[in-house]
Each structure stands twice: as structure tokens, then as C-alpha cells.
Amino acid sequence: MNDFQYYAPTQVVFCRGAENRAGELVRQYGGTKALLHYGGGSVRRSGLLDRVKASLDASGVAYAELGGVVPNPRLSKVHEGIALCRAEGVDFLLAVGGGSVIDSCKAIGYGMKYDGEVWDFYEKKATPRSSMPIGAVLTIAAAGSEMSDSSVITNEENGKKRGVNSDLCRCRFALMNPELTFTLPPYQTASGCADIISHTMERYFSGGETVEPTDSIAEGLMRAVIDAAPKAVQNPEDYDARACIMWASSLSHNNLTGSGRGGNGRVGDWACHQLEHELSGMFDVTHGAGLAAIFGAWARYVMPSAPGRFARFARNVMDVREPDDEAAARAGIAAYEAFLRGIGMPVCLRELGLELTEQQLDQLAWNCSFADTRTIGSIRVLTREDMREIYRLAR
């Protein structure tokens, strides 16, 4: 097992009605005036926003409001948030939503503590040194941002979607009420599940040695989501399925499943995520669905580099009974694709609604390789030519 550090400082309150503790928790972490940040309207329609406001009022926490965060959250909204927080003297950021809203808060937090342009951090021209305290009321189980060290923002001026990783942005608390996810449409539910499983896979298929406790946790998490996903898609108010998916979203992306697999627990392959982020950046696709569409092409391309690992996944997660490793590996990939199809996810780019031209394949590979200056992946290191080939195979 490799040496590692595991740091998961977020206080989790996981129960029905958790959102009613927002005011108390903001106070506990020193907030007196919060930015109430949310998305395009689901929190208004559900009445959640009013409950959170009532909770803030009850605890004497003042607030400023900024809605309108869209999936694949935009840099312009981050700028708006920074300006508003400065004008209003906000000292705490409260995200009421999913990964997009939380990530937008994280970017605002960095920007508030920086004199320059916040995009510098996402372009890797600067490293964040400070941030603001953030809390989350989670409304969708998917990105895992409620416990992750990551923030992903899209610069709509150039179609680039980029991430920053730093412990500075970790949420102080996450309020998780599975009932809040009952209103999620099936497509969002399924996309979330694809993303959650992918967060585990990115670490599981990293090419590192076997780390039995970590690998077993990862396999258990993947099995749990594969079991719960169709239940939540078919019956949106299945509390146990929703709860399972919600907790798995956090555990899949708080680095638990990376522990022992690399230097600081952040080890992972992340090729599928890097390939997908270019799709989201250029075509504004739903992140989890984009991952589903790229998975099969990526897995078949890299599998010969680690057939034993893919065979283990096939046997322990997908219940494949096939003695030969390569045959088991292929059957496992196909079985996982069948699962994705079963919950309404695309398994190729055409099913995602993209008919890519040769020129677009070139562009995607160019962007994903940062203009041919980086490789991605660790189970198999991928060059720009490999990236292009995977996009082509995913068509």
C-alpha cells in the first residue's frame, strides 16, 4: 500500500429535514452574512429556498441572494457573485443545489481572496492561497462536490472547462436530505449515478497495485449504486435508493476510494473525466451522460494494459463468471454498458446527441491535450493521438 493522507473535513448532517439546520450550521462556522447561491429554479419550485431562508432568519444570519447558476457553471456568474459578495460584505457562501452551484461557490470563494482574475486558478497561472468558508444544502447526488476538493468552471468565452483542486475549498458542512432529490428528473438521476460510479472507477482503474480495503470499498460502492440507480429512476420517491445514491456520491469523491493508491490519495486515472470535460466545454452536455458515452470506448482502448484489473471489476462488480481474464474484462465492460442503457444513459456520442465531424475530433483532442502539451490517464498514458482515437471510437 502506498503512503497517503486522507483529509475529509466536511461535517455531514444526513437526515430528513437537514436543510432546516442551515442557519445553525452557518453560525457554527462563523457566518453572519451569507451568499445564498442557487440554480435555475428547482429550489424555488420545491419550496426548499423558503425553508433555508427561514432557517437563516431563525438563526439571525443575514443573506444576499444569487440564483441562475446553470449546469456546467459559467465564469460570468462567478464574476457576478464576487462583485455581489464584495458589495454586500458577505462572510459565508451557502450553496443550495448540486455540483454546479457548489463549484460556483468555490470559485467565488477563491475570487474573493484574490486581487487578480479568478480564471487564473483554472488556467493554472496561479495557485489559490485562501478561500471563504462554504456550506452546502445538497439537492442532487452526482458530482460529489459537497466533500471534494475540486471546483470545475466553464469559461463561456472560449468553451474551456477547467478544474482546480485544493483543500481550501472543502465545504465546512453538507446538509444531506435524500428527500430533496425526489424531484430530480430520471435523466438527472441517471447522469448522477453514472458520475458517482465514474468517480470510483477513476481511482479503481488507476493502474496502482491492489489495496484490498480500498478496492473492496470501491467495489461495494459501485455495486450499491448499480443496485439503487434503477430503483430511483423507476420510483423517484424510493427513500432508501435515494439515500444510498446520495451517500455514495460523497464517498466516491472524497478520496476514500483513492486511499493507499498513491502519494496523497489523489491518485487516479481521470482520463474519462478529462475527455468528458472537453465535451461539456464545447457542447454543454450533461457531465454524467458524457461520461457514460465515453466509457466504453475508453475502457476497450485501455483494457489490454490491465486486463486483470478489468477482470476483477467484471467478476466483483458485474457478476461475470468467465475464467479467462480478457474475456471477463470484455464481458464486464459490456455488462456495465447494459446497466447504463437500462437507466437511460447513452453509451456512445451519437446517443448523447453529438454527430462529430473529423475536424471536431481534432479540436477535442487538441483541447484535451492542452494544445499537445500534456498526456492524460495513468492505467494507460494517453497522447493527443490516443485521445482522438477514443473520441472516434466513441462516436
Ligand code: NZQ
Ligand atoms: O438549476 P436547477 O433548476 O436547480 O436544476 C438543476 C440542474 O438543471 C437540476 N436539479 C438539481 N437538483 C434538483 C434538480 N432538479 C429537480 N430537483 C432537484 N432536487 O439538476 C440539474 C443539474 O444540476 P448540477 O448542479 O449541474 O448537477 P451536478 O451535481 O451533476 O453537477 C454537475 C457539475 O459538477 C461538475 C460537472 O463537471 C458539472 O459542471 N463536477 C464537479 C466535481 C467536483 N466539484 O468535485 C466533480 C465532477 O467530476 C464534476 O466534474
Ligand code: ZN
Ligand atoms: Zn464527475
